[in-house]
Amino acid sequence: xxxxxxxxxxxxxxxxxxxxxxxxxxxxxxxxxxxxxxxxxxxxxxxxxxxxxxxxxxxxxxxxxxxxxxxxxxxxxxxxxxxxxxxxxxxxxxxxxxxxxxxxxxxxxxxxxxxxxxxxxxxxxxxxxxxxxxxxxxxxxxxxxxxxxxxxxxxxxxxxxxxxxxxxxxxxxxxxxxxxxxxxxxxxxxxxxxxxxxxxxxxxxxxxxxxxxxxxxxxxxxxxxxxxxxxxxxxxxxxxxxxxxxxxxxxxxxxxxxxxxxxxxxxxxxxxxxxxxxxxxxxxxxxxxxxxxxxxxxxxxxxxxxxxxxxxxxxxxxxxxxxxxxxxxxxxxxxxxxxxxxxxxxxxxxxxxxxxxxxxxxxxxxxxxxxxxxxxxxxxxxxxxxxxxxx
Numbered sequence: 001x002x003x004x005x006x007x008x009x010x011x012x013x014x015x016x017x018x019x020x021x022x023x024x025x026x027x028x029x030x031x032x033x034x035x036x037x038x039x040x041x042x043x044x045x046x047x048x049x050x051x052x053x054x055x056x057x058x059x060x061x062x063x064x065x066x067x068x069x070x071x072x073x074x075x076x077x078x079x080x081x082x083x084x085x086x087x088x089x090x091x092x093x094x095x096x097x098x099x100x101x102x103x104x105x106x107x108x109x110x111x112x113x114x115x116x117x118x119x120x121x122x123x124x125x126x127x128x129x130x131x132x133x134x135x136x137x138x139x140x141x142x143x144x145x146x147x148x149x150x151x152x153x154x155x156x157x158x159x160x161x162x163x164x165x166x167x168x169x170x171x172x173x174x175x176x177x178x179x180x181x182x183x184x185x186x187x188x189x190x191x192x193x194x195x196x197x198x199x200x201x202x203x204x205x206x207x208x209x210x211x212x213x214x215x216x217x218x219x220x221x222x223x224x225x226x227x228x229x230x231x232x233x234x235x236x237x238x239x240x241x242x243x244x245x246x247x248x249x250x251x252x253x254x255x256x257x258x259x260x261x262x263x264x265x266x267x268x269x270x271x272x273x274x275x276x277x278x279x280x281x282x283x284x285x286x287x288x289x290x291x292x293x294x295x296x297x298x299x300x301x302x303x304x305x306x307x308x309x310x311x312x313x314x315x316x317x318x319x320x321x322x323x324x325x326x327x328x329x330x331x332x333x334x335x336x337x338x339x340x341x342x343x344x345x346x347x348x349x350x351x352x353x354x355x356x357x358x359x360x361x362x363x364x365x366x367x368x369x370x371x372x373x374x375x376x377x378x379x380x381x382x383x384x385x386x387x388x389x390x391x
Contacts (some may be wrong), residue, residue, distance in 0.1 A: 003030045003348075003367040011043030012136050012352070016342045020046070027348045030367035032343055040379060042352060046319075049303050049327040049342050050090025050365065051347030054156070054265060054334060055131060055246060056297035057095045058083070063113075064104065065184045073116035081124040085370035087362040088300045090349035091331070091339060093131040093156055098145060100138050100198040101162075103184035107141050107148070114152040125370035131156040135225060137163055139208040146215055157216055158246055158333070159209060159237065160226035167197045210221075213240040221223040222334065224265075224360070231256035238262065244333060246296075249280040254291040263333045264291055267298035268307035268326070294330045305351075306344055310360050352376055 006028040014019045025047055026033045064070040084092050096113050097105035114130055121128065128154070134145060136158040136159050150156065169177045170192055180189030213223055224244025225237040234245060234256040245257035246265045257264050270276050270283035286292040295307050308322040319327075331340025339347045348367035351360050354374065361376035362369065372380060 004364070004369065005378060006033070006035075006037035007360075008037040009042050010039050011041045011049060012045045013048060014046045014047045014322060014342060018324070019274045020320060025350075027364070027367055031348050032342055032344050032346045040075055040377075042379070044355075045361070045376070046351075046353045046355050048323055048351045048353060049340055049345075050351055051088045051263060051326045052330040052334065052336070052340055053089050053092040053297045053304060053326070054085070054294060054330045055095045056092055056299070056301060058299055058301045059094045060104070073113060074120045074373075077117055077120050077128065081126050081128055083301055084126045084128070085363045085365065086360065087299060087353035088305050088353070088363050088371075089297070090351075090363065090365045091127040091129075091334075091336065092297075092371070093129045093133045093278065095133050095158075097133040097135065097160075098138060098141065099135040099162070100134075100194055101184055101196070102186070105184075107138075107144055111148055114154070116146065125365040125368050127365065129156065130154055131158060133158055133160055134212075135159075135266055136161040136209060136335075137201055137206050139201055141158065142208060142212045146219075147214065150220060154221065156222050156224045158224040158244065158263065159177060159213075159242060163199055164197065166191075167199070170195065178227075179205075191302075195378060196292075209312075210240045213242055216240050228253040228257070234260075234262075235355065247280070247298075248286075251281060251286065251289065253371070254281075254286050258291050261380065263293045263329070265294045265296050265330075266292045268295040268303035269300045270297050271295060271307035271310050272303045284311075284314065285314065287311065287364075293325065294333060295325045296330070305358070305360060310379075343382060371381075 003332045004027060008097040009025045014023050014025050016208045026035060026037050062076040062080040063073060095349050096110050098107050101294055102377050110132060117128060117130060132154055134157055163293045178188040181188050216223060223242035224246050227244050227249055228234045228245055229249045234253050238260060243262040245262050247267060248254040248264060254264050266283035266286060276284045283292060295304060297304050308326055311317040312319050328340040336350040342350060348364055352362035354361050361374040363371040
Protein backbone atom coordinates (compact mmCIF):
# COMPACT_ATOMS: atom_id res chain seq x y z
CA UNK A 1 0.00 0.00 0.00
CA UNK A 2 1.61 3.33 -1.07
CA UNK A 3 1.56 6.49 1.01
CA UNK A 4 -1.30 8.81 0.33
CA UNK A 5 -0.30 11.62 -1.99
CA UNK A 6 0.17 14.94 -0.13
CA UNK A 7 -3.16 15.56 1.54
CA UNK A 8 -4.60 18.38 3.61
CA UNK A 9 -7.33 17.39 6.06
CA UNK A 10 -9.63 20.34 6.74
CA UNK A 11 -12.69 21.08 8.85
CA UNK A 12 -12.04 18.49 11.57
CA UNK A 13 -11.17 19.06 15.21
CA UNK A 14 -7.58 17.89 15.55
CA UNK A 15 -6.00 16.77 18.82
CA UNK A 16 -2.71 18.64 18.93
CA UNK A 17 -0.68 20.12 21.78
CA UNK A 18 -3.15 18.65 24.26
CA UNK A 19 -6.18 20.43 22.80
CA UNK A 20 -8.92 19.74 20.27
CA UNK A 21 -8.79 22.59 17.77
CA UNK A 22 -10.20 23.09 14.30
CA UNK A 23 -7.06 23.31 12.22
CA UNK A 24 -5.92 21.83 8.92
CA UNK A 25 -3.49 18.91 9.01
CA UNK A 26 -1.21 18.18 6.08
CA UNK A 27 0.26 14.74 5.42
CA UNK A 28 3.04 13.98 2.95
CA UNK A 29 5.46 11.08 2.49
CA UNK A 30 4.17 9.29 5.55
CA UNK A 31 4.60 12.15 8.03
CA UNK A 32 2.74 15.19 9.29
CA UNK A 33 3.92 18.11 7.17
CA UNK A 34 3.37 21.76 6.32
CA UNK A 35 2.27 23.39 3.11
CA UNK A 36 -0.46 23.14 0.49
CA UNK A 37 -1.90 19.84 -0.75
CA UNK A 38 -5.07 18.27 -2.13
CA UNK A 39 -7.83 19.04 0.41
CA UNK A 40 -10.31 16.59 1.92
CA UNK A 41 -13.17 17.98 4.00
CA UNK A 42 -13.40 16.21 7.35
CA UNK A 43 -15.98 18.53 8.89
CA UNK A 44 -17.75 16.86 11.79
CA UNK A 45 -14.91 14.45 12.55
CA UNK A 46 -12.15 14.15 15.12
CA UNK A 47 -8.56 13.57 14.05
CA UNK A 48 -6.57 11.91 16.83
CA UNK A 49 -3.06 10.45 17.18
CA UNK A 50 -2.84 6.75 16.42
CA UNK A 51 -3.19 4.46 19.43
CA UNK A 52 0.00 2.93 20.85
CA UNK A 53 -0.70 -0.35 22.66
CA UNK A 54 2.11 -1.49 24.94
CA UNK A 55 0.58 -4.82 25.95
CA UNK A 56 -2.08 -6.95 24.27
CA UNK A 57 -2.66 -10.68 23.96
CA UNK A 58 -5.86 -10.52 21.90
CA UNK A 59 -3.75 -11.82 18.99
CA UNK A 60 -3.85 -15.27 20.63
CA UNK A 61 -7.44 -15.70 19.45
CA UNK A 62 -6.21 -15.30 15.88
CA UNK A 63 -3.43 -17.85 16.39
CA UNK A 64 -5.77 -20.40 17.99
CA UNK A 65 -9.49 -19.51 18.00
CA UNK A 66 -9.86 -22.65 20.12
CA UNK A 67 -7.07 -24.08 22.30
CA UNK A 68 -6.81 -27.19 20.13
CA UNK A 69 -7.31 -25.43 16.77
CA UNK A 70 -4.17 -23.48 15.83
CA UNK A 71 -3.89 -21.65 12.51
CA UNK A 72 -0.95 -20.60 10.36
CA UNK A 73 0.88 -17.91 12.33
CA UNK A 74 1.63 -15.64 9.40
CA UNK A 75 -2.01 -15.49 8.34
CA UNK A 76 -3.08 -15.09 11.96
CA UNK A 77 -0.75 -12.13 12.43
CA UNK A 78 -2.17 -10.44 9.34
CA UNK A 79 -5.67 -10.94 10.73
CA UNK A 80 -4.67 -9.56 14.12
CA UNK A 81 -3.05 -6.52 12.47
CA UNK A 82 -6.29 -5.85 10.61
CA UNK A 83 -8.17 -5.92 13.92
CA UNK A 84 -5.70 -3.41 15.33
CA UNK A 85 -6.33 -1.02 12.43
CA UNK A 86 -10.11 -1.25 12.73
CA UNK A 87 -9.73 -0.11 16.33
CA UNK A 88 -7.32 2.75 15.61
CA UNK A 89 -4.18 0.99 16.88
CA UNK A 90 -1.16 1.99 14.81
CA UNK A 91 1.63 0.58 17.01
CA UNK A 92 1.25 -2.54 19.13
CA UNK A 93 3.26 -4.98 21.20
CA UNK A 94 1.88 -8.52 21.19
CA UNK A 95 2.42 -9.86 24.71
CA UNK A 96 3.87 -13.36 24.37
CA UNK A 97 4.62 -15.41 27.46
CA UNK A 98 7.85 -17.39 27.87
CA UNK A 99 6.91 -19.66 30.73
CA UNK A 100 7.36 -23.01 32.39
CA UNK A 101 3.71 -23.57 31.44
CA UNK A 102 4.72 -24.85 28.00
CA UNK A 103 2.41 -25.05 25.00
CA UNK A 104 1.63 -21.69 23.46
CA UNK A 105 3.49 -20.03 26.36
CA UNK A 106 6.78 -21.84 25.84
CA UNK A 107 10.11 -20.61 24.59
CA UNK A 108 9.56 -22.54 21.37
CA UNK A 109 6.21 -20.83 20.83
CA UNK A 110 7.83 -17.44 21.41
CA UNK A 111 10.55 -18.16 18.85
CA UNK A 112 7.98 -19.39 16.33
CA UNK A 113 5.88 -16.25 16.77
CA UNK A 114 8.88 -13.98 16.29
CA UNK A 115 9.96 -15.87 13.18
CA UNK A 116 6.46 -15.58 11.72
CA UNK A 117 6.37 -11.86 12.48
CA UNK A 118 9.75 -11.37 10.81
CA UNK A 119 8.32 -13.04 7.69
CA UNK A 120 5.23 -10.81 7.44
CA UNK A 121 6.26 -7.58 9.14
CA UNK A 122 6.81 -5.64 5.91
CA UNK A 123 3.27 -6.44 4.76
CA UNK A 124 1.56 -5.26 7.96
CA UNK A 125 0.40 -1.66 8.13
CA UNK A 126 0.34 -1.20 11.92
CA UNK A 127 3.79 -1.35 13.49
CA UNK A 128 3.61 -4.74 15.26
CA UNK A 129 6.24 -5.81 17.78
CA UNK A 130 6.52 -8.50 20.46
CA UNK A 131 6.78 -8.02 24.19
CA UNK A 132 8.20 -11.08 25.94
CA UNK A 133 6.48 -11.78 29.25
CA UNK A 134 9.26 -13.66 30.96
CA UNK A 135 8.30 -15.87 33.88
CA UNK A 136 10.66 -15.29 36.78
CA UNK A 137 11.33 -18.98 37.40
CA UNK A 138 12.62 -20.04 33.95
CA UNK A 139 16.19 -19.18 34.84
CA UNK A 140 17.66 -22.10 32.85
CA UNK A 141 16.22 -20.53 29.69
CA UNK A 142 17.98 -17.19 30.14
CA UNK A 143 20.75 -17.85 27.57
CA UNK A 144 18.18 -18.71 24.93
CA UNK A 145 16.05 -15.70 25.91
CA UNK A 146 19.03 -13.42 25.32
CA UNK A 147 19.82 -15.08 22.00
CA UNK A 148 16.18 -14.75 20.89
CA UNK A 149 16.02 -11.08 21.85
CA UNK A 150 19.18 -10.38 19.86
CA UNK A 151 18.10 -12.47 16.86
CA UNK A 152 14.71 -10.83 16.49
CA UNK A 153 15.31 -7.34 17.83
CA UNK A 154 12.89 -7.64 20.75
CA UNK A 155 12.74 -4.28 22.51
CA UNK A 156 10.43 -4.88 25.50
CA UNK A 157 10.52 -7.54 28.23
CA UNK A 158 8.44 -7.71 31.41
CA UNK A 159 8.90 -10.11 34.30
CA UNK A 160 5.98 -11.91 35.90
CA UNK A 161 5.47 -14.72 38.39
CA UNK A 162 2.41 -16.93 38.03
CA UNK A 163 3.63 -19.66 40.38
CA UNK A 164 1.59 -18.50 43.41
CA UNK A 165 -1.53 -18.41 41.25
CA UNK A 166 -0.85 -21.92 39.92
CA UNK A 167 -0.19 -23.36 43.37
CA UNK A 168 -3.33 -21.79 44.76
CA UNK A 169 -5.37 -23.15 41.85
CA UNK A 170 -4.01 -26.66 42.40
CA UNK A 171 -5.07 -26.51 46.07
CA UNK A 172 -8.40 -24.72 45.85
CA UNK A 173 -9.70 -25.49 42.34
CA UNK A 174 -8.33 -28.86 41.21
CA UNK A 175 -10.84 -29.25 38.39
CA UNK A 176 -9.90 -25.88 36.90
CA UNK A 177 -6.21 -26.74 37.39
CA UNK A 178 -6.71 -29.96 35.42
CA UNK A 179 -8.47 -28.08 32.62
CA UNK A 180 -5.63 -25.56 32.50
CA UNK A 181 -3.05 -28.36 32.39
CA UNK A 182 -4.90 -30.02 29.52
CA UNK A 183 -4.52 -26.86 27.42
CA UNK A 184 -0.77 -27.49 27.52
CA UNK A 185 -1.19 -31.19 26.74
CA UNK A 186 -0.45 -32.32 30.29
CA UNK A 187 -2.30 -34.17 33.02
CA UNK A 188 -2.88 -32.41 36.31
CA UNK A 189 -0.16 -34.54 37.91
CA UNK A 190 2.33 -33.65 35.17
CA UNK A 191 1.55 -29.96 35.42
CA UNK A 192 1.86 -29.99 39.20
CA UNK A 193 5.31 -31.58 38.84
CA UNK A 194 6.28 -28.77 36.44
CA UNK A 195 5.03 -26.17 38.91
CA UNK A 196 6.99 -27.70 41.80
CA UNK A 197 10.13 -27.93 39.66
CA UNK A 198 9.84 -24.24 38.87
CA UNK A 199 9.21 -23.46 42.52
CA UNK A 200 12.39 -25.30 43.48
CA UNK A 201 14.64 -22.80 41.68
CA UNK A 202 13.22 -19.96 43.79
CA UNK A 203 16.36 -19.23 45.84
CA UNK A 204 18.36 -18.57 42.67
CA UNK A 205 15.74 -16.36 41.02
CA UNK A 206 16.62 -12.87 42.39
CA UNK A 207 20.27 -13.04 41.33
CA UNK A 208 19.38 -14.57 37.96
CA UNK A 209 16.85 -11.82 37.25
CA UNK A 210 19.39 -9.14 38.15
CA UNK A 211 21.90 -10.66 35.72
CA UNK A 212 19.54 -10.99 32.77
CA UNK A 213 18.01 -7.56 33.40
CA UNK A 214 21.45 -5.97 33.16
CA UNK A 215 22.22 -7.84 29.93
CA UNK A 216 18.86 -6.94 28.38
CA UNK A 217 19.22 -3.28 29.35
CA UNK A 218 22.67 -3.23 27.74
CA UNK A 219 20.95 -4.28 24.50
CA UNK A 220 18.53 -1.36 24.73
CA UNK A 221 15.56 -3.45 25.86
CA UNK A 222 12.96 -1.68 27.98
CA UNK A 223 12.06 -3.62 31.11
CA UNK A 224 9.10 -3.83 33.43
CA UNK A 225 7.21 -6.11 35.77
CA UNK A 226 3.69 -7.48 35.70
CA UNK A 227 1.15 -7.81 38.52
CA UNK A 228 3.23 -6.19 41.26
CA UNK A 229 1.38 -6.81 44.52
CA UNK A 230 3.43 -4.78 47.00
CA UNK A 231 5.85 -1.93 47.38
CA UNK A 232 8.59 -4.47 48.11
CA UNK A 233 7.98 -6.25 44.81
CA UNK A 234 8.09 -2.97 42.91
CA UNK A 235 11.26 -1.97 44.77
CA UNK A 236 12.97 -5.22 43.74
CA UNK A 237 12.21 -4.69 40.06
CA UNK A 238 13.29 -1.07 40.35
CA UNK A 239 16.66 -2.19 41.75
CA UNK A 240 17.30 -4.51 38.80
CA UNK A 241 16.38 -1.81 36.27
CA UNK A 242 12.78 -2.72 35.37
CA UNK A 243 10.87 0.54 36.00
CA UNK A 244 7.68 -0.06 34.00
CA UNK A 245 4.88 -1.17 36.33
CA UNK A 246 2.25 -3.21 34.48
CA UNK A 247 -1.06 -4.01 36.16
CA UNK A 248 -0.24 -3.40 39.82
CA UNK A 249 -2.80 -5.39 41.75
CA UNK A 250 -3.40 -2.80 44.47
CA UNK A 251 -3.00 0.87 45.28
CA UNK A 252 0.09 0.28 47.44
CA UNK A 253 2.07 -1.11 44.51
CA UNK A 254 0.86 1.66 42.21
CA UNK A 255 1.78 4.29 44.80
CA UNK A 256 5.25 2.79 45.11
CA UNK A 257 5.74 3.19 41.37
CA UNK A 258 4.37 6.71 41.34
CA UNK A 259 6.60 7.81 44.22
CA UNK A 260 9.59 6.78 42.10
CA UNK A 261 8.12 8.47 38.99
CA UNK A 262 7.76 5.12 37.24
CA UNK A 263 5.00 4.62 34.63
CA UNK A 264 1.96 2.64 35.70
CA UNK A 265 0.04 0.67 33.06
CA UNK A 266 -3.47 -0.69 33.50
CA UNK A 267 -5.88 -2.60 31.29
CA UNK A 268 -8.42 -0.73 29.19
CA UNK A 269 -10.96 -3.59 29.59
CA UNK A 270 -10.78 -2.98 33.34
CA UNK A 271 -11.89 0.63 32.70
CA UNK A 272 -14.68 -0.29 30.30
CA UNK A 273 -16.07 -3.10 32.46
CA UNK A 274 -15.78 -1.08 35.66
CA UNK A 275 -13.38 -3.46 37.35
CA UNK A 276 -10.79 -6.20 37.03
CA UNK A 277 -11.94 -9.57 35.70
CA UNK A 278 -9.42 -11.21 38.07
CA UNK A 279 -10.59 -9.35 41.17
CA UNK A 280 -7.69 -6.90 41.43
CA UNK A 281 -8.01 -3.15 41.89
CA UNK A 282 -10.25 -1.20 39.51
CA UNK A 283 -8.32 0.87 36.99
CA UNK A 284 -10.72 3.79 37.41
CA UNK A 285 -9.81 3.89 41.11
CA UNK A 286 -6.15 4.34 40.25
CA UNK A 287 -6.93 6.88 37.53
CA UNK A 288 -9.06 8.94 39.89
CA UNK A 289 -6.16 8.91 42.37
CA UNK A 290 -3.68 10.00 39.70
CA UNK A 291 -1.88 6.66 39.83
CA UNK A 292 -2.20 5.46 36.23
CA UNK A 293 -0.35 6.78 33.19
CA UNK A 294 -1.15 4.38 30.37
CA UNK A 295 -3.99 2.10 29.30
CA UNK A 296 -3.30 -1.04 27.27
CA UNK A 297 -5.59 -3.43 25.42
CA UNK A 298 -4.75 -6.43 27.63
CA UNK A 299 -7.08 -9.04 26.09
CA UNK A 300 -9.48 -6.89 24.00
CA UNK A 301 -8.33 -4.40 21.37
CA UNK A 302 -11.60 -2.39 21.06
CA UNK A 303 -11.36 -1.52 24.76
CA UNK A 304 -8.65 1.09 24.13
CA UNK A 305 -10.83 3.60 22.30
CA UNK A 306 -13.84 2.61 24.41
CA UNK A 307 -11.90 3.27 27.61
CA UNK A 308 -11.04 6.81 26.53
CA UNK A 309 -14.72 7.62 26.13
CA UNK A 310 -15.59 5.80 29.37
CA UNK A 311 -13.25 8.14 31.23
CA UNK A 312 -14.82 11.14 29.51
CA UNK A 313 -18.35 9.99 30.37
CA UNK A 314 -17.35 9.33 33.98
CA UNK A 315 -15.89 12.84 34.31
CA UNK A 316 -12.44 11.46 35.11
CA UNK A 317 -10.75 13.13 32.13
CA UNK A 318 -11.48 15.23 29.07
CA UNK A 319 -10.90 13.59 25.70
CA UNK A 320 -7.39 15.04 25.15
CA UNK A 321 -6.23 13.72 28.54
CA UNK A 322 -7.96 10.35 28.10
CA UNK A 323 -6.60 9.91 24.57
CA UNK A 324 -3.09 10.78 25.76
CA UNK A 325 -3.24 7.65 27.95
CA UNK A 326 -3.50 5.49 24.82
CA UNK A 327 -1.30 7.50 22.46
CA UNK A 328 1.12 10.14 23.74
CA UNK A 329 2.05 8.59 27.07
CA UNK A 330 2.61 5.02 25.83
CA UNK A 331 4.76 6.37 22.99
CA UNK A 332 6.83 8.20 25.60
CA UNK A 333 7.15 5.10 27.78
CA UNK A 334 8.32 3.11 24.76
CA UNK A 335 10.80 5.81 23.79
CA UNK A 336 9.14 6.40 20.41
CA UNK A 337 9.67 10.10 19.77
CA UNK A 338 8.23 9.92 16.24
CA UNK A 339 4.61 9.14 17.15
CA UNK A 340 1.88 9.79 19.72
CA UNK A 341 1.42 13.42 18.65
CA UNK A 342 0.16 15.14 15.52
CA UNK A 343 3.02 17.56 14.95
CA UNK A 344 5.16 18.32 11.87
CA UNK A 345 7.76 15.61 11.35
CA UNK A 346 5.84 12.95 13.27
CA UNK A 347 4.75 9.74 11.58
CA UNK A 348 1.36 10.10 9.97
CA UNK A 349 -0.21 7.63 12.40
CA UNK A 350 -3.72 8.88 13.04
CA UNK A 351 -7.32 8.01 13.69
CA UNK A 352 -10.34 9.72 12.17
CA UNK A 353 -13.30 9.21 14.49
CA UNK A 354 -16.98 9.97 14.21
CA UNK A 355 -17.69 11.73 17.55
CA UNK A 356 -21.38 10.82 17.39
CA UNK A 357 -20.98 7.08 16.94
CA UNK A 358 -17.49 7.05 18.48
CA UNK A 359 -16.44 4.65 15.75
CA UNK A 360 -13.10 4.74 13.98
CA UNK A 361 -13.80 5.44 10.30
CA UNK A 362 -10.20 5.78 9.13
CA UNK A 363 -6.82 4.67 10.41
CA UNK A 364 -3.59 5.79 8.78
CA UNK A 365 -0.32 4.05 9.60
CA UNK A 366 2.70 6.06 8.43
CA UNK A 367 0.47 7.73 5.86
CA UNK A 368 -0.99 4.47 4.53
CA UNK A 369 -4.69 3.63 4.73
CA UNK A 370 -5.02 0.68 7.11
CA UNK A 371 -8.78 0.99 7.68
CA UNK A 372 -11.53 2.97 5.96
CA UNK A 373 -15.30 2.79 6.40
CA UNK A 374 -18.56 4.70 6.54
CA UNK A 375 -18.89 8.31 5.46
CA UNK A 376 -15.11 8.73 5.55
CA UNK A 377 -14.76 6.22 2.74
CA UNK A 378 -17.17 8.26 0.60
CA UNK A 379 -15.28 11.49 1.30
CA UNK A 380 -11.89 9.97 0.57
CA UNK A 381 -13.06 8.43 -2.69
CA UNK A 382 -15.06 11.49 -3.67
CA UNK A 383 -12.08 13.72 -3.03
CA UNK A 384 -9.80 11.59 -5.18
CA UNK A 385 -7.37 10.86 -2.34
CA UNK A 386 -7.36 7.09 -2.84
CA UNK A 387 -6.99 7.35 -6.59
CA UNK A 388 -4.06 9.70 -6.17
CA UNK A 389 -2.40 7.27 -3.78
CA UNK A 390 -2.76 4.44 -6.28
CA UNK A 391 -1.15 6.55 -8.98
